[in-house]
Amino acid sequence: MPRPPSPASASFDPKDYFRTFSYREVVTALCLTLMLCALASATFYCSQYAWHAEYKNVLLVVSIFTAVVLNHVFYKIEHGRPNNYMGRTFADYLLFFLFWIAAEVSTIIVSGSFATSKLDVEIVPITIMFTVLLTMVLELTLSGVKRLIAMFGWHVF
Amino acid sequence: MARILKIKLTIGIISILVITLLQYVNSAGFVDVVRKRWGPLTWEDFDGYAPPFTSYGAGVASYVSFEYDSLRGRFNAYSFQLNVNSWVRRDSTGQQEMLRHEQYHFNISELFARRLNAYIEETPNCTAKMLEWQLKTLDVERQEMQSAYDGDTNHNLLADKQRRWEFKIDSLLLLEEGWVEDPYSGVRAYFASSADSSGGVSGTATYRKYSASRYGVYLSMLAIRNEALTPEYVDLMARDAAARFGATFTTDESGDVYAEAIYDSVICRTRMKFIGDIPYMYLIHARYPLYPDDTTGYAEIARSFVNSVRLPGDN
Numbered sequence: 001m002p003r004p005p006s007p008a009s010a011s012f013d014p015k016d017y018f019r020t021f022s023y024r025e026v027v028t029a030l031c032l033t034l035m036l037c038a039l040a041s042a043t044f045y046c047s048q049y050a051w052h053a054e055y056k057n058v059l060l061v062v063s064i065f066t067a068v069v070l071n072h073v074f075y076k077i078e079h080g081r082p083n084n085y086m087g088r089t090f091a092d093y094l095l096f097f098l099f100w101i102a103a104e105v106s107t108i109i110v111s112g113s114f115a116t117s118k119l120d121v122e123i124v125p126i127t128i129m130f131t132v133l134l135t136m137v138l139e140l141t142l143s144g145v146k147r148l149i150a151m152f153g154w155h156v157f
Numbered sequence: 158m159a160r161i162l163k164i165k166l167t168i169g170i171i172s173i174l175v176i177t178l179l180q181y182v183n184s185a186g187f188v189d190v191v192r193k194r195w196g197p198l199t200w201e202d203f204d205g206y207a208p209p210f211t212s213y214g215a216g217v218a219s220y221v222s223f224e225y226d227s228l229r230g231r232f233n234a235y236s237f238q239l240n241v242n243s244w245v246r247r248d249s250t251g252q253q254e255m256l257r258h259e260q261y262h263f264n265i266s267e268l269f270a271r272r273l274n275a276y277i278e279e280t281p282n283c284t285a286k287m288l289e290w291q292l293k294t295l296d297v298e299r300q301e302m303q304s305a306y307d308g309d310t311n312h313n314l315l316a317d318k319q320r321r322w323e324f325k326i327d328s329l330l331l332l333e334e335g336w337v338e339d340p341y342s343g344v345r346a347y348f349a350s351s352a353d354s355s356g357g358v359s360g361t362a363t364y365r366k367y368s369a370s371r372y373g374v375y376l377s378m379l380a381i382r383n384e385a386l387t388p389e390y391v392d393l394m395a396r397d398a399a400a401r402f403g404a405t406f407t408t409d410e411s412g413d414v415y416a417e418a419i420y421d422s423v424i425c426r427t428r429m430k431f432i433g434d435i436p437y438m439y440l441i442h443a444r445y446p447l448y449p450d451d452t453t454g455y456a457e458i459a460r461s462f463v464n465s466v467r468l469p470g471d472n
Contacts, residue, residue: 032168044183048208048216
């Protein structure tokens with residue numbers, strides 16, 4: 001017997017995400033953080049090529065989109081069900097938080113000094129707010145993409 | 158192990174390998190990092206690995222930074238070159254022209270370090286954060302200028318444009334120091350370098366000459382003091398030049414004679430002026446090479462020099 005469709009409000013309930021939250025989500029976020037770091041290093045390395053200035057924004061957007069989508073794809077495979085909107089948003093927050101930690105740690109390791117950390121206490125609240133809002137917008141966009149590709153019977157995340 | 162976990166771990170391991178490899182390449186095999194302050198570069202300062210698939214022979218990594226000078230009690234901006242990110246191909250190390258091109262990239266960075274120092278001078282109470290913002294703004298301009306330099310000179314392939322940029326960058330670095338002035342007649346011209354000087358007596362005339370051969374252009378300024386000089390005589394000379402070389406000449410309201418001849422690859426300007434009761438004649442001369450290729454870069458240096466000449470009383 002098919003399940004009745006869940007109400008729209010269910011998309012904004014992160015209960016399912018937190019109820020099933022386990023080390024798998026952390027491992028996914030960690031691996032994708034490493035992938036983002038590798039892509040960032042590659043992009044930085046390519047800055048010496050003339051084409052870099054023209055394509056660096058495209059590279060940035062593609063890298064973030066790839067990591068975010070893979071995050072949701074892994075979730076769906078591991079849990080046997082897609083994550084809802086709020087769940088996806090929280091999964092993104094975890095990914096971005098780990099990436100920020102990795103960026104700070106790598107800056108400190110490469111420079112060998114804590115003084116080089118770019119952490120600016122004054123702009124932290126603004127940065128957090130901006131990230132939260134931008135992630136929600138990004139996930140809204142992904143919801144649209146998800147519906148679009150579902151029309152072709154392709155349920156990837 | 159679950160298949161999906163294997164995939165995730167594979168992504169993680171490959172990413173770590175990529176990060177390590179790029180870090181190894183970026184640090185030129187983990188050699189000691191040297192931040193060389195602004196000065197003449199040698200090929201020994203280029204320790205980095207050439208990027209794959211590049212068509213260029215060398216690349217220099219120069220930046221602007223600042224530090225707090227506790228003795229002076231203020232910030233100090235400086236430019237530096239990073240050995241691990243500066244690279245040269247082995248087959249290019251003999252090419253001094255290429256090194257010269259890279260040196261001027263470094264000089265552009267120094268130019269912006271001086272601009273940041275000017276900002277520090279103007280803002281005595283500036284903080285490190287203010288300087289960081291200012292540096293970010295200047296870095297955008299610096300990158301644009303570095304790109305324009307490479308674009309105009311086609312990465313050092315266009316010799317005349319390369320010389321034009323060298324003249325421009327030297328002028329911006331030297332500013333007032335680039336002027337050469339004749340202390341007797343007061344005439345001054347912008348050589349953007351030091352000039353050889355000579356002088357002597359010939360008949361009733363005493364003369365002093367300042368000249369320099371740089372940027373592929375010969376520049377000279379001759380000041381002649383001659384009691385026997387009359388405006389009519391200079392006018393005659395100007396007309397003669399006009400007849401021979403198609404020169405243009407004018408006599409302005411104050412009676413100063415001004416003539417200019419442009420022929421082939423020479424710009425020659427003659428001016429006469431009475432300083433007090435003493436007649437002076439000035440010959441300003443710029444000669445540049447005439448190659449079959451484009452010579453507009455040389456011509457611009459010559460024109461810039463000729464236009465820079467200031468006689469006493471000029472604005």
